[in-house]
Amino acid sequence: MFRKVTPGDKALxxxxxxxxxxAEPGDTVALALLVAGIDSCRDSVVSGQPRGPYCLMGACFECLVVIDGVQNLQGCQVQVREGMVVTRQRGGRHALGDTLS
Known part of the structure; x- marks a missing residue:
């Protein structure tokens, strides 16, 4: 389980x-989800199996999420903002923006 070594006093x-x-200011979405005990943030387009953050540096694309309605965002590359809405990425992405099942 992931946890903060030195928790701060300002929380988002x-x-x-x-x-x-x-989350704390500066935390990425992927980190905040892992710290919260959430290890799956998307479903595999091929098998439908749950996938979660892996490399945490933007190389693997396993942490794709939908943030404030915008699909295909890498959770490890986006800092948490107060009040943002994050949902699991389900299926692939259409050229027009809606997801495939």
């Missing part, structure tokens, strides 16, 4: 799948 809150998570 964001929404994930209908719940509220907290």
């Amino acid at each position: 809150s964001f929404h994930f799948e209908g719940g509220v998570c907290s």
